Amino acid sequence: MTPSRDSIIRLRKVTLHYGGDEVVREVDLDIRRGETKVILGPSGVGKTTILKAILGLLRPASGEIEVDGEEISKLPERELVKIRLKMAIVFQGGALFDSMTVGENVSFRLREHGLAPPGEIEERVQSALQFVGLAGAVKLKPAQLSGGMKKRVAIARALAAKPEVILFDEPTTGLDPINAFNMELLILKLKESRQVTIVIVTHDVGSALRLADSVAMLHEGKFIFEGSPGELQQSSEPVVRAFREPGSIVL
Numbered sequence: 001m002t003p004s005r006d007s008i009i010r011l012r013k014v015t016l017h018y019g020g021d022e023v024v025r026e027v028d029l030d031i032r033r034g035e036t037k038v039i040l041g042p043s044g045v046g047k048t049t050i051l052k053a054i055l056g057l058l059r060p061a062s063g064e065i066e067v068d069g070e071e072i073s074k075l076p077e078r079e080l081v082k083i084r085l086k087m088a089i090v091f092q093g094g095a096l097f098d099s100m101t102v103g104e105n106v107s108f109r110l111r112e113h114g115l116a117p118p119g120e121i122e123e124r125v126q127s128a129l130q131f132v133g134l135a136g137a138v139k140l141k142p143a144q145l146s147g148g149m150k151k152r153v154a155i156a157r158a159l160a161a162k163p164e165v166i167l168f169d170e171p172t173t174g175l176d177p178i179n180a181f182n183m184e185l186l187i188l189k190l191k192e193s194r195q196v197t198i199v200i201v202t203h204d205v206g207s208a209l210r211l212a213d214s215v216a217m218l219h220e221g222k223f224i225f226e227g228s229p230g231e232l233q234q235s236s237e238p239v240v241r242a243f244r245e246p247g248s249i250v251l
């Protein structure tokens with residue numbers, strides 16, 4: 001495919017599996033620079049699998065994946081490392097290193113890949129932690145944090161690396177309603193204040209409607225809907241309706 005300037009991530013006819021059955025089959029997806037894209041779908045449909053493929057952690061069985069103008073599906077591992085530096089992922093549980101302090105967690109990638117001069121690291125860590133409202137937590141260990149705080153540290157860690165794309169895997173799942181609300185506010189703040197592309201995978205329709213510029217819904221290995229939150233709300237596609245309003249289905 002010809003590299004795109006408008007899209008930072010593109011999937012073309014991508015098929016993914018783990019050796020057994022196909023998880024997704026010949027899917028296309030376009031994520032425009034600077035947009036917030038939500039990939040919506042039920043549990044087990046392949047949302048995390050798609051994120052892994054975008055990060056080059058899972059090679060497609062067939063099809064092409066383009067990240068920032070480069071086709072990555074056949075790149076050797078050392079080239080993939082460079083591509084991954086353009087992106088940061090916030091995992092579902094935060095995935096912090098328990099033995100390190102919050103500050104060390106946030107600066108880990110900067111030090112590991114030499115992404116910032118040593119003199120700048122502390123400032124980057126402080127500003128990232130400030131953004132997520134945890135400036136005072138720099139010396140704490142993950143065990144001293146609540147689940148919501150861990151997720152915010154994971155966001156600070158993603159931000160510190162100044163990526164072009166931030167991928168969120170189920171940012172609100174497992175949080176109580178107040179922490180889930182605060183997480184959405186944080187993503188909205190990120191959306192407003194930074195020129196970053198945001199990709200969110202979730203099964204939460206409400207989150208999708210509140211956060212997305214555009215939504216792609218995955219069902220049985222295919223994208224069955226793509227459009228704005230307004231279009232998602234209006235869609236009469238039966239699977240979309242059933243997912244949006246489970247109460248509307250007569251069992």
Ligand SMILES: Nc1ncnc2c1ncn2[C@@H]1O[C@H](COP(=O)(O)OP(=O)(O)OP(=O)(O)O)[C@@H](O)[C@H]1O
Nearest residue numbers: 018023041042043044045046047048049050170203
């Ligand atoms: N490492 C793996 N090895 C084998 N099969 C896997 C692996 N990871 C995921 N799968 C399978 O691939 C399918 C898609 O999984 P995936 O984790 O992408 O779903 P998901 O949409 O992210 O679900 P959830 O909302 O529960 O996180 C599932 O059937 C799952 O069992």
Ligand SMILES: [Mg+2]
Nearest residue numbers: 047048049169
């Ligand atoms: Mg998942």
